[in-house]
Amino acid sequence: MFIEIIDVIISGLINGSVYALMAVGLTLIYGVSKAFNFAYGSFYSMGGYIAFLLFGISFFNNYLIVFCLAAPVLLIFGFFIEKLLVAPLRKRDDWEVKVMMITLGLALFLDNSYQVVFGARMKSLPSILEGSFEMGEFILSYQDVVIFIFSLGGILIFRWFLNNTRTGMSVRAVAQNPAGAQIVGIPKEFVFAATFAISTVMVGMGGILLAQKYFITPAGGWDILVKAWVITAFGGMGSIKGGLYAAFIVGMLEAFVGWYFGMTWTLIALFAVLLTTLAVRPQGLMGKWG
Template identity: 45%
Template sequence: MMQILEILISGITQGAVYCVVAVGLSLVYGASRILNFAHGSLYSLGGFLAWYLVVGGPGLPLWLAFLLILPVLALTGVVIERAIIRPLRGSDNWKINTIMVTLGLAFIIENGLQLVFGPGTRTIPPFVEGSLSIGGITITWYKLSIFVISLALVGTLELFLSSTRYGQAVRAVSQDMQGANQVGINVNQVFSTTFALSVVLTGVAGILLAPVFLVSPLGGWAPFLKAFVIVVLGGLGSTKGAFVAAFILAVLEAFVIFYIGPSWAMPAWLLMLIIVLMVRPKGLFGVWEN
């Protein structure tokens, strides 16, 4: 029984970080119907920026590097939307073109990281050491910290979307872009904001997981694939669905890794996705309609 609880806790703590990555991808798709294939590369970018500030450069504390990187990630999201995505919107086959462009952007970011930092992997020391033992169950303070930070980020985003005027504008654009434009909502500004938030979220996940996993220039594809499966399972465009699906799949992954092996984790995810889509083709919580 104690072993099962430890596996469950491990899955839940991992699920919080998966949730941050997936919610960012879901947010952009929900607002603009854009599937950003560079999402995983931006995850790696966040990890490498943190590594440079903490280990490879000025040697800042991780929490300070974290605060300095946030505006950089937000600005990166705005630049991507305005310089790369916005010119494509409204053209013929713009959704397919956007996929191709963001896929190319992913390769550019990956190669840029390799040129600047080299092809090797990096790691970052956690900002808190030690572990907590309760009733025979042990969890590191760092994993507990990233669990709390991840939930705080997702909770703040959900509060922003549901309780603020600007958040309601984002929801309005996601539901009816033309109608939102007609009532005076600046649709382009909403797109820039959602991209900025999305890049911040995935970059933050890269920073939080850097002390746990190695940071690699090519390491963004696994987080992207997992985020994509989570978003589809939860319902394309549904941040609530991404939240629930992230924890379901993370707990499933924890049990599969422990009882069968790590190589079976992704097949188990895909099997779960197939089963759910057979019953609910739109995912657990449907989609936002334009």
């Protein structure tokens, strides 16, 4: 029993670290633009499929190469999608609602495109590192350790970017006061596009990491979208620190509920905790009243 509980805790921490990497991107979009991206889960699937294509080419059968090639592709894709589909809507009334509708349409388009190109059958990626650490009955795979390290590394790089680069500080300024940021000369339109692009990279990287443990499917991103939304609302809309805490809480809760009751109960448990939290503290763990 004790070994099982340790395994569940480790599984929760590993999944929570990847959820944190992905949920922070969605939190960032909402914090800057106050709009919700319904295509976020489809970008998760895109990361997995890009890695699947690269691994099909023998020269690119190394995860470091895959990450280095996939990241700029996702960054450019996110940047141009924002410029082509989202930016024109900001000149209209109720543009936040229109953004939700157009990103929902984009999600359906991407998911159906995945099915046409890759087929409906599940795809998988090879393990990032074979082998495991064993101590008695306790077994920890090297793959899980690397996934945890990569996820935390991505979060730390993101934090460094926000605090130490001109673009990152511009993102923070626009999130705190859009009008004031524009007055002092910060290019708000570029910040919106950069935020969308960076969040696309973060969720795509999460898709590559989790594709080693779970299968890639055309509609598999919807489950991630729901979890990312729960984490964002649970932590506090627009609060990056709250999103990080909420991601690990959700990861642990998911692991324990799946272990004790079965995986079919995990989403029910997540929404139950979310609704309870919002009933007691509507602004989330670390959100603020608007």
